[in-house]
Amino acid sequence: MSAPADAALSLRGLTKTYKGGHVALKPTDLDVRRGEIFALLGPNGAGKTTLISAVCGIVTPSAGTIRVAGHDALADPKAARRLVGLVPQELVTDAFESVWATVSFSRRLFGRAADPALVERVLRDLSLWDKRASRIMELSGGMKRRVLIAKALAHEPELLFLDEPSAGVDVELRRDMWRHVRALRERGVTIVLTTHYIEEAEEMADRVGVIRGGELLLVDDKDALMNKLGRREAAATLAEAATAVPDVFAGWPVQLEDGGRTLRYRFDADGAGVPAFVEALRTGGIAYTDLETKRSSLEDIFVELVGQESPK
Numbered sequence: 001m002s003a004p005a006d007a008a009l010s011l012r013g014l015t016k017t018y019k020g021g022h023v024a025l026k027p028t029d030l031d032v033r034r035g036e037i038f039a040l041l042g043p044n045g046a047g048k049t050t051l052i053s054a055v056c057g058i059v060t061p062s063a064g065t066i067r068v069a070g071h072d073a074l075a076d077p078k079a080a081r082r083l084v085g086l087v088p089q090e091l092v093t094d095a096f097e098s099v100w101a102t103v104s105f106s107r108r109l110f111g112r113a114a115d116p117a118l119v120e121r122v123l124r125d126l127s128l129w130d131k132r133a134s135r136i137m138e139l140s141g142g143m144k145r146r147v148l149i150a151k152a153l154a155h156e157p158e159l160l161f162l163d164e165p166s167a168g169v170d171v172e173l174r175r176d177m178w179r180h181v182r183a184l185r186e187r188g189v190t191i192v193l194t195t196h197y198i199e200e201a202e203e204m205a206d207r208v209g210v211i212r213g214g215e216l217l218l219v220d221d222k223d224a225l226m227n228k229l230g231r232r233e234a235a236a237t238l239a240e241a242a243t244a245v246p247d248v249f250a251g252w253p254v255q256l257e258d259g260g261r262t263l264r265y266r267f268d269a270d271g272a273g274v275p276a277f278v279e280a281l282r283t284g285g286i287a288y289t290d291l292e293t294k295r296s297s298l299e300d301i302f303v304e305l306v307g308q309e310s311p312k
Contacts, residue, residue, distance in 0.1 A: 085157030
């Protein structure tokens with residue numbers, strides 16, 4: 001199967017087995033479209049970082065192919081790598097360098113000509129301009145995280161990996177970071193992110209992939225995934241406690257909870273829906289004082305797929 005013309009990243013049969021036999025990544029096929037935000041979700045040890053490291057040339061895959069914007073990353077790694085930016089999990093920078101020097105060096109590292117105006121724009125976008133002369137060791141953890149993003153953007157990549165970019169970052173900085181990510185996408189940069197904050201993926205991503213035990217379980221548009229695998233529920237608080245589920249709900253997935261005070265109806269996309277539930281309450285003459293509805297979050301779906309709590 002060839003890579004789609006609109007693929008910023010295309011993987012075919014990508015695997016990684018380490019010495020000793022540990023299979024970190026099972027045969028993986030994946031296409032990431034140009035200009036999208038793609039969230040790769042999975043518990044710790046699922047294979048997310050291994051996949052990213054293979055694309056970025058940090059890990060040598062055991063088998064398979066990697067194409068970045070049409071370039072074969074294994075046959076011509078230099079051409080492919082110039083198109084990729086990586087913001088790693090670890091805060092690894094030269095502690096004694098200034099912010100300006102380390103970001104400028106990152107640009108030259110990829111064979112790009114010096115461009116002080118571009119470096120200035122990147123630093124200003126990330127609220128680092130006032131810290132340009134500061135040494136990395138003098139910065140807070142949040143500022144160091146911004147420097148990592150600036151380094152990744154310095155050579156103007158077309159494909160940007162964000163591996164747990166908001167880990168250890170305060171809420172305000174996280175919001176600033178995601179605003180910048182959206183702006184990058186608007187400029188045509190393709191974003192692949194992993195995050196422990198699944199609500200961020202739900203808000204940011206166009207498509208979602210779920211990986212577990214080195215196996216890519218599924219890839220789908222976020223909204224389609226939530227419609228197909230998500231569930232909804234309606235809960236009616238009864239005016240008087242009931243001793244059993246009313247006959248009008250015979251055959252329905254309705255449960256009696258809270259000592260008979262709540263009727264809870266859980267349904268998927270094929271269910272009768274909230275209007276039918278309300279109509280059944282009326283038909284059965286069931287008085288209620290409150291009605292609440294809820295939709296599954298992406299985190300709920302994630303937990304159900306991987307069989308464990310989402311990582312925090």
